[in-house]
Amino acid sequence: MLTVRAPATSANLGSGFDVFGVALGAPADVIRVERAPETSISVTGAGSQYIPEDPKKNTVGAVAEALEAPAHIRIDKGVRPSSGLGSSAASAAGAAVALNELYDRGYTREELVPIAAEGEALVSGEAHADNVAPSLLGGFTIVTDHGVNRVDASIPVVACLPETTVSTRDARGVVPDRAHMNDVVDTVGNAATLSLGMAKNDPELVGNGMNDGIVTPERAALIRGYDRVRDAALEAGATGVTVSGAGPGILSVCHARDQRAVASTMLGAFDSIGIESRAYQTSVGGGATLFTEDR
């Protein structure tokens, strides 16, 4: 049996819609695989009651098919589905690493990105790779038609997850078809600033570069309490706040000294409108880890 821990991720980071992503130190999915004549899946853990075990409907089933690697796959969910924290992608990335090893397929982590993205196509209708790339590779990732670039970073973040859900499929439905040139220019400038901030490990630059006036306002409108939580986090010292992935998770970037205050104020802001939430005080972290081998 092989075991892989695959981290949650936050995609977009505001200015990098469908391009930027970061691996988070926590939470994570744990995937265990054993060779089998046909693929079967069992799911336990956070939100497992909402996740299909049918291989045709689960992201790991799509990965097993793409790798021609039938297996019994056990998923222990640390990342709740429809969270904006790359739940479906964490499972897909973990399965890709585990099955690649189990069947000695020999793919590099970079080569596994489009394979794991097949799982995302299954659940959201498009094979966007901005969650699977950081879950596989760790750090800050930039996915374009030219492939994936990455840099290590250890920026402190708070990922605050309300009890509500937003499906990526629905959230992709509100993405505008067109944008004003002024907004495009602002967003390009912010994305460049954010990338530089990641390379320099600078939470101010990263936070300043998260603003986006094109997709984020439409997504934020789907999250009850978003403005209140964002304003509270900024007041507590966050250098930038945005929708995590497709939401409803909200991501704040901050200095380590402000992390605790940012987390408690975000929780308090959701609580003030009667929404329970939990906050992960973590930082940009490493990619999927293969930590047990017993074949």
Ligand SMILES: Nc1ncnc2c1ncn2[C@@H]1O[C@H](COP(=O)(O)OP(=O)(O)OP(=O)(O)O)[C@@H](O)[C@H]1O
């Ligand atoms: N292994 C899996 N883990 C989690 N969700 C899965 C899995 N396989 C299929 N799904 C389905 O995918 C959907 C959740 O994926 P979705 O992309 O909407 O959420 P997310 O991955 O948390 O969000 P985001 O991509 O915005 O970070 C749910 O309908 C869930 O049942």
Ligand SMILES: N[C@@H](CCO)C(=O)O
């Ligand atoms: N870039 C994707 C990521 C989903 O987590 C989206 O925002 O739709």
